[in-house]
Amino acid sequence: MATLNLMVLVCLAYVALLFIVAFAADRLAATGRSTWLRSPLVYTLSLSIYCTAWTFYGAVGYAARSGLEYVTIYLGPTLVMVGWWWGLRKLVRVGRSQRVTSIADLISSRYGKSNLLAICVTVLAVVGITPYIALQLQSITLSFSIFFEEAPVGAYSDASVVFWVAAGLAVFAILFGTRNLDANERHHGVVTAIALEAVVKLIALLAVGIFVVWGLSGGVSETMARIDASPIGEWKVNGSRWATITFLAVAAFVCLPRMFQVMVVENDDERHLRTAAWAFPTYLLLISLFVVPIAVVGLEVMPEGSNPDMFVLTVPLSQGRETLAMLSFLGGFSSATSMVIVAAMALSTMVSNHLVMPIWLSSQSDRASVSGDVRHVILLARRVSIAVIMALGYFYFRLSGGGAALASIGLISFAGIAQILPALVGGLFWRGATRSGALAGLTVGFALWLYTLLLPGLGGGLMPDWVLSDGPFGIGWLRPQALFGIQGLDPIVHAVMWSMLLNTAAFCAASLLSFPSPLERLQGAQFVNVFDHSAGPRGWTGSVAQSEDLMIMSQRILGAREAQDLFQSEAALQGGRGHLPEPTPLFLERLERELSGSVGAAAAHAMIGQIVGGSSVSVEDLLAVADESAQLMEYSSQLEVKSGELARTAKQLREANEKLTQISLQKDAFLGQISHELRTPMTSIRAFSEILRDNDGLNTQDKVRYATIIHDEALRLTRLLDDLLDLSVLENGQVSLNMRDGILAEVLDRAVASALAGAEASLAVRRRRISETVQVRSDLDRLAQVFINLIANAQKYCDAPNPELTISVHDVGGQAVVDFIDNGSGIPAEVQSTVFEKFFRVNAEKAGGAGLGLAISREIMLRLGGDIVYLPGQSGGAFRVTLPLAGQMAAQ
């Protein structure tokens, strides 16, 4: 006979074992020798907090009442796990890369770190989960009372048991759930204890199931026959409930704060999902495998009117299997405690982070910068939150009376939590989802859930009966369980349909109509495209203010010596011994100022924030950084443009200077040449005129000779001056050209005739008249002057015994090309480039002219839009004149 004392003893021993396991796991994790603690197996088992006492006891009761419908609660999570690659993997990756601490944190983080959203989710979660916690307390109390009924003791009271159970669970959760502050650090102790409890509850339920099937019924086929013969032997599941509850289970599995805690926050390694994807559905399958047999056998063997929720416990007891009953009791105890502990932990994180801390910080706003005790405050807030949540559960249980109303609270709770789903899924897969949308969806869903399900479902006068039957103010289509006049639906189906439908509609509509803030858009991109933004699986790293890191960074920016000096002086100021000062707010401020001198205020703030980790880098910071760099870039590009301009100007100046120098040199040379050219005839003119003046005894013949010389020299001077004038006019562009059309052959005829007229040496000119019939548009007189000059040159300089000049005309690329090639020795290569310079003469002895002919020719040709060049590599001296054809000038 299982005495009360024995049971209490076993119970206490079990709790002590859990404490030891949790403690040892924490120690192991602290020393880093905890590889098996991070195994996929522990992860999978920790997920089993999905199976609460509602599962352990309630599933059998559910099956006894409604047949197979209970299985939907486990089919939903199975579907989620089967689709892990598509959904859960993303959720876990986002949770890890964003370091979220709870589902409220995730939602708030996705929608621009909005604390209002976090508060909404937190309130929703607390309202939804508190009855659930009460349900667990009730199941523990019920299971206790079963044993007390067996061995009645006078001092028993439900209230005191529930109180002590709640208090004990609170202590456990506080001890192991709020040890370390950083919620990113896993609660290894709690998780390991939960894994152990998962094993216990599975073994317990399997043991009872095996006992029922093989012990009481005598095998599988007999059991099946018994099932078919029982009151639940026929398929009578309501289709809409089947689908709705499966959906609810899917939503709850993802959105329940405790599931989020173990699945995402406590996840050590993304790869564990791979194992959990099949291992957890297997766990669920095993848990629900024997539910119907136990229910059927319970219905048979237990007396009419006994509570089917307790069949797991009462069936073995009625058969006298106390040890099995004890194991079963421990299983139920495990289910309830693990759920309560994790739920309290998860809720306390949400409450302290999103409700207590913002309030506390705003009340401390004037002293926020000096308080170094925030860690204490947070820990205290978490502990108090756990206590308060447990107290809420306790009072809820006491107030609701622990009656049948509680039994349906599981699904009601699921429906409440499911209101988070649109915001969550939308946030993960739709970049257009906005904070306003999430807020609208949550509000609408929460309100509808309260109105259509929670308040009517709780009973106890929370909603007057006339509202239920007639609607508020007598408005019929607002009746809580028949909204818009649609009657006859199951209350759960009705509530879930309307709340989810309108929730999603509000979410989508508000998202489409509103415009997100920059931070929201950034977060949206990071969430939706998390696989593009985050590296593969990696562990969390702590972020603590590190003076050394600050030092390294400052050295990079300020320079090693300066940074060391700064740090040393600060360390001395702080009275420390080492070279590194403590990263006090004052020092950080000073450092930031120093750094901002180098990299700009926003960048400095962001860098220090990055290292210290206290304040995250906000989008505003990033925008400011971008602004600063944009300004810098603008400035530097302006500088670049200006320096380029300067360089160009300098180059132009240099060129101008060179040109001036050259021109000055040319002028000097020109003046020298001119004076030389002028002096030669002047000298002979002066000499002969002096002879004429001073010698009276000159005969007439001599006189005539001398006068002729003087006349010739004067003529030469005049010609020279004419040429100079001509050249100067040409060079200054003051010449007026008489452009007209003409045939090239005629110009050549004229030139050859006038060049050869009166010449003593004969020059044979060869021409091909056919090719010369080219129409040109030019100043024909000037052109003839050029040709005369070239022919005269050939005549003058050709040193062949039978001098010959070939004049050939081609049409090359729309230009007339006239080549003058003689059969002489030509112009030496070294002077070919200077042949067009002023006063150039190939050899001074033969010089007849002033050496200006070619210079003038070139000037003329340039004025006429053509050119004249020396053609090297011909048999003799060769010049090429190019000039535009008629009609080409206009086009140019």
Place this chain on the structure above:
Amino acid sequence: MTGDGDGERSERKAPAVFLERQTYRRRRLMDAARLLPVLGALLFAVPLLWPGAEDAGTAAPVPTSRAIRYIFVVWALLILGNVWFGLLTRGWSGQGQGRNDDEAEPPQRERG
């Protein structure tokens, strides 16, 4: 598989119009993984079609034992499917690989 060797080698020089066979297989495997929950949901929805005890229909209601067999067999098959997928993808957990292989189908991504 071996017959494709030469073709692939020559194709590799040109810009990849077609994925390599292995990558292609992986993508389809991931498609299968995405479809698996849909298949599961459909199979679990089959009981909605069964005549219930309350239906005043012609067909006899399905006995609970058969319903149990159906549901648990489907359940086990889904689990086996996931085990199979888990085994096939065991080697994919390297850094970056997961990203490139699973999510890199450009038309699905929203850029900018």
